[in-house]
Amino acid sequence: MDGNITEEQQVEQIKAWWKENGKAIVLGAVIGLGGLTGWRYYQAEVQSAKEQASDAYTQVINRLEAGSDSAVADVQAFIAAHDSSQYSVLAALQLAKAQVTNGDLDAAAEQLNWAISNTKDDAILPVAQTRLARIYAEQQSFDQALAELDKVTGESWKAKVAELRGDVLLQKGDSVAAREAYVAAQQLGASPALQIKLDDLAQ
Numbered sequence: 001m002d003g004n005i006t007e008e009q010q011v012e013q014i015k016a017w018w019k020e021n022g023k024a025i026v027l028g029a030v031i032g033l034g035g036l037t038g039w040r041y042y043q044a045e046v047q048s049a050k051e052q053a054s055d056a057y058t059q060v061i062n063r064l065e066a067g068s069d070s071a072v073a074d075v076q077a078f079i080a081a082h083d084s085s086q087y088s089v090l091a092a093l094q095l096a097k098a099q100v101t102n103g104d105l106d107a108a109a110e111q112l113n114w115a116i117s118n119t120k121d122d123a124i125l126p127v128a129q130t131r132l133a134r135i136y137a138e139q140q141s142f143d144q145a146l147a148e149l150d151k152v153t154g155e156s157w158k159a160k161v162a163e164l165r166g167d168v169l170l171q172k173g174d175s176v177a178a179r180e181a182y183v184a185a186q187q188l189g190a191s192p193a194l195q196i197k198l199d200d201l202a203q
Contacts, residue, residue: 057087061094072098079114089119093128100135109135126152130164142172159188166197175201 060078064071075095082088092115099108112132119125129152136145145168152161166181179201186194 053082053085053087056082057091060091064094064098083118086119086121086124089115089121089124089128092118093124093131096131105135105139109139122154126154126157130157130161133164133168137168137171140171142168159185160191162188163191163194163197170197170201 096108096111133145133148162185170178
């Protein structure tokens with residue numbers, strides 16, 4: 001403002017400026033506060049949904065482990081209701097495990113394929129892939145099993161995958177390739193039981 005104008009004139013200029021810009025300032029403040037409140041509400045809703053999914057997951061898995069007659073249907077319903085949540089992927093893994101125990105390998109493979117397609121977790125993906133490879137091998141679909149193992153690329157899984165590849169190749173009847181896979185696994189630091197497998201092949 002001009003330093004030569006009186007205090008009264010300054011007040012009048014402020015009033016005029018506020019008359020012109022005040023509504024926009026107030027509206028901006030209201031929108032800002034509303035946005036903050038809305039964001040906090042959204043975060044609270046997301047957290048609440050996570051907690052509800054966690055509780056529901058625990059309940060259906062407890063029923064599955066207890067062998068409830070409706071357990072499989074309950075888990076399938078949970079997966080359908082929470083298909084965008086990683087809890088649904090965990091539920092699919094648990095359901096597949098139970099189905100393997102019950103000898104329903106086709107259903108277990110279906111669950112694992114769904115989990116692989118829907119997980120966003122790099123820690124869960126190789127678990128599902130290696131379990132699926134085992135199922136394919138049990139079904140004597142050895143090439144499918146080996147192809148599934150090839151998809152596991154995590155550094156920390158290399159030794160385990162090499163050993164599993166040896167298991168599949170041995171089941172397939174290719175003992176030479178199985179031994180090569182076991183030796184590779186041993187060099188990568190696989191399980192202590194691997195030496196027993198190598199000793200059996202040497203006999």
